[in-house]
Every structure is written in C-alpha cells, then in structure tokens.
Amino acid sequence: MSGRHATPEALLSHAAAALERAKAAGAHVADACVESSRAFTVQVHGGRIETLKQSGTLGLGLRVIVDGAVGFCSGTDLSPAGLDDLAKRAVALARFSTSDEDNGSPTPAEAGTYAGADLQLFDPAALELPVERKIDLALELERIALGADPRVTRTDGALVSSSGGAFAIANSHGVARAWEGTSVSAWVVALADDSGGRQQTGVYGMTKRHLADVASMESIAREAARRAVSRVGARSVPPARVPVVMSPDIAASWIGEMYEAFTGEAVIKKSSWLTEKLGTAIASPLFSLVDDGAMVRGLGSSPYDGEGVATRRNRLVDRGTCASFAYDHYHARRAKTALTGNGIRGFGSTPGIGYHNLYVPAGETPPEAILKSVDRGFYFDDQGSFGFNPVTGDYSYQAQGFWIEKGELAYPVDGVTVAGQSLEMLKHVAAVGNDLEFRTSTACPTLLISEMTVSGNG
C-alpha cells in the first residue's frame, strides 16, 4: 500500500502466474493485463487544504479464449487462490460466448518490438514530489488566481496531483511487455463576479509526464483568471450562419469526439460516418489528423498498446484525405488489415480501440491573423458536455465565447449553441493555427471553420 507502485517486473510475474492458471483451467489462448498505480491529490479552497487523497490500485484482468469464444474476469485479489478463481471463472464464462475465428491475441511476430526513441514516460522528480510541496503549489495557484484581478474574489478550488504507475501485458503466445510512467497535474478554477449575482468561470491547467514540463503556477493561475474575467458581461446573440473560430480547447474536444468514426469497429459495423470514405477527400487540404503512440513524453504514449503491440505514429487524415483507420487485434483480423497499435485497455475491461496522443499538426497562420481575417463571426472557447452524434458526425454544442466584429473580439457571448456536421466542418476548415500545444493527450491548433450555425435568443 505505502510507497510507490509495483515494479513492471513484479506485474509481469503476476501476469505469468495468471496465464499458467488459465492454461491449467482449459484456456487455449489467454492474455493477462496487470496495472499498479499510486496517486496523491491535493485540493485547496479558500487558502486552506480541502482534501488530501491517496489512491493505490493493483488489479489484474484475464481474457481467455476457449474454442474461439471469449471469457473475461478481473479482480484485485492477486493471491494464488484469487488468481485460481479468476482463471476458472473466465474459462467457465467463455462457454456462454459465441465462437469467432477472429478472436485471439497477437503473436510476438505480429506484436513487434518497439524500436523508436526513448519515450521518457517516467520522471523520478514527479514521483518524489513531496506532499508538502504539492500543498504549497496548490495554495500558490489559488493565491495568484485571486490576486490576478479584483473581480476574481473566489475560486472553485485548485488541485495539484502526481502519480506513478506500471502496466504489464502478457499472453500465451509469449508476448510479455511492461513499462512504467508518471504524471503531474495542476488545475485551478477562477470565479469572477458578474452583475446580478452571477459569476463567470475560468478553468485552466495541464497534465504532464514530467514535473519540469508543467508551466509555472503563475502562468496557469493567470490564464484561469483571464478566462473568468473575460466572460464578465456575456450575453446572447440572434441566430446566424457565420464563420466560427474554434479555440485550441474546443478544436481538441472536436477531434476527440470524431475519433470513434476512425475506429475499425465502427467502420466494420457501418456505424461510422466515414464508412467507405477511406482514400477519399474528407477535409480541407489544410487539415491532417495524427495519432502518435510513440511521442516522447506524451501523456498518451506507451511503447506497446494494451495487447502488447508496438505503438507508432499513424496518420488518420493526410492533407484532407482519409488515410487510415485504427484497429485492435480482433478488428484488424476482421478487416484483414495490419495492426495499428490501438488496442487500449485497463485491467478491468477487454481491449477496445482508442487513441494515444491525438492531434492536428500545426499550420502556418498565427491565431491573431485568423481572428483578423473574420469580419463578423463567433470565437468559440467553452462548451457543454454533450452535443456530438458519433454515428452521423452531427455537432451541436452549448457554447460560450466572443462575438467577432471586424477582426476583433467585440463582446463576450453565452446562452448560445454552435451547430454543424463534421464532414462539412472538415471541408470548411479555412485556416489552421500555428499554436499547437499539448496539455492533455488531445491537442489542436486554433481552427477557422468558414460557416456554422450559431443559435441564441439575443
């Protein structure tokens, strides 16, 4: 419990023990995924500690294939008796699944060996950041946000956390891979007073693999305060079809939502709006989309995916052309295509298709020049949580931002929605900013979409 997460070697030996028991219980093929993590989170509010929380997880997931059918069990009891129970249950459960010749686990030859750059996922300084230091950093974040502007009289708290974790994946074909990594987060929510008892929110922060890559508390706090204060006096606008400038946060959220359409599973089931679009022009030539599992210090990077397949850099959209789809082992077999290293899983679930670090490569236009190019339109920089249809690509979000007049931010706006259809939006990408910055595992520069519908009651 105390101290740090388990070593990759220790996890591999748990995995080997589970595979042995699976075989003894009657599994023809098996894979075991083991995770260990330790995280410590500090939250402060009103100049005082609000919570100190330590999380410590150790769990194992066992997938077995018996006569082509899948059974899956997971648990946190890794004792010999616990693993015996998991193995027997998994084999028993496989009886209820349907046999499918494409079920399987990659062989060492299919999985490959990661031969790229040192990913630098692990930072001892992040792991060893003392609790007292985290408390000081969180208090500093909140104090600077409160001092940044007289209208910021409260915060909704500041958070600093650090974690370390190890992951192992091994299968009965002889694949055995393990690695470890760290992360550090710093976030703060500034609240600014508005008229009539209202208040405006400004959220900012980031999560990084290395402590040294986290921006200064000063710059994070000031950005949160700036966001809150900039919204003071926001009002709605009447409905209009106008150009929309998506801030990097909004654009990153859109590409994250679009990703499902690029998964082999959705394409095979025809539940993707990109089904049958491979090799065709789906976007403006200015737009490319990349998923890179092998990005140095990337938050979503790892040398192997959740099935032990070596990761790589995949180009999903290449200068407007739909260039590739993403697969786990099962769906790659179904589609009779090469593995892409996108089998993502935690110990509690079977693999699914997911991205590592998803981003739009930077363009050449400075964001200020994008704004200047818009005579009348909407600068979109905050949104609600639901508004994307993964089957159709239809996009309709509650939005906050600014009205643009003659290339300038004229006044803050809220109480509106922004709507469009992803294929049309992709084709209407009229400018890509040069301001790509990774704060989580999705990132996008500022985008200009030449026409979308803004709805409001102004």
Added chain:
Amino acid sequence: MSGTSELPDLSRLVPRDLVAELLAIARSGGAEFADVFAEHTVLTGLSFDEGRVKTASYSVLGGIGVRAVIGEQTGYAYADGFTAEDAREAARVASRISREGRGAEPRAFRVVDAKAPFTLSAPATLVLDEPKRVDLLRRADAAARGHDGRVREVSASMATSAKRFLIANSDGVWAEDTTHLSRLVVSALALEGNERQEGFAAAGGCVEAGYYTSERTPESIALEAASGAVLLLSAREPEAGSYPVVVCNGWGGVMVHECFGHSMEGDTIRKKSSIRATQMGQQVAAKGVTIVDSGLIPFSRGSFRVDDEGTPAQRTVLVEDGVLVGYLWDRLNGALTGNASTGNGRRASYRDYPLCRMTNTYIEPGPHAPDELIASVERGLFCKKLGGGSVNPADGNFSFQVTEAWQIEDGRLTHPVRNATLAGNGNDAMLKIDAVGSDLRIDGTTGSCGKDGQWKPVGVGQPTVRFTGITVGGTAV
C-alpha cells in the same frame, strides 16, 4: 460456476475491532471525525453484438477506504482488498490531515436500523444466470432486426452490479447494506441510402428478475431502439432560435437535475459558489412548481436504505410552489453549516470520499393534461427523448442533447426533429416553466450522474413540463 453474484459477509472480512482500530488511527493526528467504508462489488457483463455473444465478463472490486475530517478538511486513502495491514496504512495516510488537540472520545457502535424503502425478493443480479441473460439478449436482437428491414446492426448488452457495503464512523454509526442494480441496453443502427441513424433504449434499475419478463421485456426495449433509429432517418434538422419547448415526462427530469438540483448541493451552498446560497425563501421557480429529492423511490437506481455515510434515505423538499425551502446536505457540509445530513452523502466506491449529491430528483405533478401543454403552442419543440445533459454550477450554463424531438405547429406534432441541443442558464430556467402536467413519472432505470470524477446512479423525473423559451441549437436558420 456461473456469473451470478455471490457476496461475502463483510463484517467477517472487516471485523468490528479492526474498524475501531482504523478509526482510532485515522483520528490519531487530531481529526474530529473519521469513517471507514468497506465494499465488495461484483460486476457482470454480457454483450451481444453483430448477432453473437461477444464477451461474457465478471469483475470483482473490493477494499476499504478511510476518511479523517477536521473542519472543512478531509484526508482520504484506500486500499484494494481486505488486508488489515493495508487498511491500517490507509488510515495512517488519512490521519495526515491533522492538527493539535483531539476530537471527542469515539462512541460505541450502534447499528442504524432504518427501514428499507423497498425490498427485492428475487433480484435480477442473483436470479438471472448467463443462459437466461443470453436468452434475453437474443430476444432483443431478434425483435430489433425484425422491426424494420432498414435496421442493419443491433447491439444488446446486459450489465449487473451487486454491492455489499459497510460504513462505520467515530460517532458510533454502523450500517451494512446490499444493493442490486441491473440494466439491459439496446442500440439499433438503421441505414437507408446515405442516411445512417442510431436508436437507443435502456431499462433496468434496482429491480427483480421478473421486471425483464413483465414490465420491460427485451422486445419492448428493442422496439423502442429500432423504431427510434428508423424515425430519425426521416427527421429534419431543428430550427435555430429561442422558442417554447415542451419536455417529456420521466427522463425529461434530467433538466431539473442539471439546471437546478446541482446548485442545491450542500458543498456549493457552503462554499457560496452556487447562486442558490443566498436564495432561501425566495422565488426560484415559477409558481406551481414543487421540486423534491427523495432516496425512497421504489426500484430506482437512485434509492437506498442508508447513504454512503450511514444516514437513512429521506425525502427533501427543495422548492415548494416556486419558493426555495431546503438544501441537500451530506454530513461534512451539513455539520459546517449547522444542518443535519439529508441522506445525500454518496460515493462512487470505497476508492472515493463522499460528496453531497442527489438521489432521485423530480418535479411534482401539476394540474394540466399533458396534451394541453402541446395543444396551446403555436410554434415550438416537443422533446420526447433526451440524451445527456450537463451544467456548470458556478456560472449556471447548461446543455442537453435531445435525441428525439417533434416540431410543434399550431398545437400539433408535425414532424420528427434530430440533433437538437437545448442551452441556457440554470439561474432562471425553472422560472421559465409556464405549465406543469399531471403525468409524473420517475425514471430510475439507467441514469448516472458525474461529479468531481465520481459516477453515481441516480433517478430523475417530472410530469410533462413546458418552458416559455429555451435556446434550441440547430443548423437551420
């Protein structure tokens, strides 16, 4: 061996003397209050996809969490599994929230003897074994595919969660309980030419096995998903603008949950980050609107005998005829403001400390026949199925995805509408209600609420309700 959920006796895994020791360790740094939460949960899943059973799964989650509290400060740590030494270490970490001096002497445990709001004699989690579940899923698949030739793909899945938990604290509270949740979810994909639409339906709750053969059969769930998908093929895009909106009963209550309920949770009231903190006794909703949170609704996911702090579930009136009359409290935020807990201290699992949050939140019925609400609208939108919704409690901005809507013209529903999003500000949303129907329904089947990274089952409800004007997002101007 099957996947039905066998649960161990927690008080054997976590004996009273160990709990007392953990509470003492947690308070050794001077904490005023401590609690211990132990849990053993069995999750099962079956997915039926593309005409076959893809995966059968079984997962166990178990462990002990220890909390220490001083004033508004909380220390929390947990350990997976039930090893005494790991639990002691968790208690030591929690105790790091500390100060000079000591809290009051711990009290002897007394068992909370609250009556259960309802009991299950044959919960689906225990009675439905894999062959029975596979049969339900096959029936759903066949019914969805048989509904219409345009339905090309069907996914059906069944998930169950059986949870036994034990909560004890330094005030002497000792409570144990078991909850049984299950759900059956169907999604259907309809294709026609270049059009592609998905329909979705789900049913479940804290229900008996018989629920799936009498109340919500797999066929009825499948039909709802399949007909929804087919209907959307011919639906039009919504008109952008602000106009009257009528929201369906049942799940439509997600609006009162997001737009209003979150701003009534005790943490935001104590910290004054909610606009409601200063509105006690004021009119916050239209006259005729009464809003309630109750953990006592039979068979709902949001109901329980005791909350995750051991406080018995209760019914709390938040708004009476438009006037704010009560807030929701957990133990910590209640104690800091001089209020008793209202049974709203809830945590996602032993890995989390409790947060103040809703149970089943709903608007009480009004005088109008539901048809009247539509008949008197000249031009507006009827929201028949809502998807997800969200709110930022600090600034009040809310948003809802409407998965199936109908255009209202001259008091009649004229054509289906897809991809509508409702947006506005929760500060005044409840004041915009101008008619409340008589058809209250509380939907406790499948909802989950996310707060600070913790997901927790909830119920929502309302009769058919009309709003005078809400911003509707769409592509048509």
